[in-house]
Amino acid sequence: VREIAIIGTGMMAQALGWGWSQAGHSVRIGSRTPDAVSGENLGYEPSMIADPSAALLGSEVAVLAMPFASVAPFVREHRSILRDIVVIDISNPFDSLPNNERAGAEYTADALGTTKNVVAAFKDNFAATINAAPTQDGSRGDVKIAADDEAAKEVVASLARDLKHRVLDCGPLHNARLIDPMVALMLQLDRTYAHFTRRTGWLFTGLDEVGPQVIAMEEGEADCEQHQ
């Protein structure tokens, strides 16, 4: 069981928090307006709803579930706490970094002053797919993870597996440069082929030999049906 602070109360905060609550983790919600947030709005009962500082204090993992433009200022403001815990950057820079020369997560690491505990993850997993029922091919889409620190990466990989996703280790943090544009392409493909329902996702094929890392979808997981 991990103490996870999710900062933000939007679509990703709802999806990740619901999934991790179901998996038995303690999910704390940090919001700029905690009094306006309730378990009813979120779709699950977090262990705490508080301002971001209070939610972060004592957490082992922080998920920055806010717009990319807010991430670096937020990290600078909360650097003293964030430097000691695993920071999951899920934000997508899109037009803020149109050339993809550096990854959004590298700017997050700059703001923190270290790459050590920053993990880029869930960037190309639409909120509606986080807790989705298994698809016909037995997958909910891979969760790609890029980070420099192996221990931090493993914490996030295990949290992704708790959500019943297969995890792809994409290498060091700077490889998030390769993931950022995949999100833009995913949106384009979703619009073209899926009426922009945002229930699609990426699946890397040919990994049968990976065996243990492939999460077998068991029958009777209907209660994991995506809840939004």
Ligand SMILES: NC(=O)c1ccc[n+]([C@@H]2O[C@H](COP(=O)([O-])OP(=O)(O)OC[C@H]3O[C@@H](n4cnc5c(N)ncnc54)[C@H](OP(=O)(O)O)[C@@H]3O)[C@@H](O)[C@H]2O)c1
């Ligand atoms: N939606 C997706 O399918 C998806 C998939 C992968 C990644 N992402 C990324 O995940 C992040 C969140 O996306 P979302 O769709 O969940 O967004 P959203 O529904 O718009 O929610 C964003 C949340 O961020 C918080 N927030 C806004 N401005 C903030 C600030 N200046 N400082 C601190 N918190 C702030 C707000 O929470 P409070 O008002 O309660 O503070 C708000 O609920 C984005 O960076 C997005 O690119 C989204």
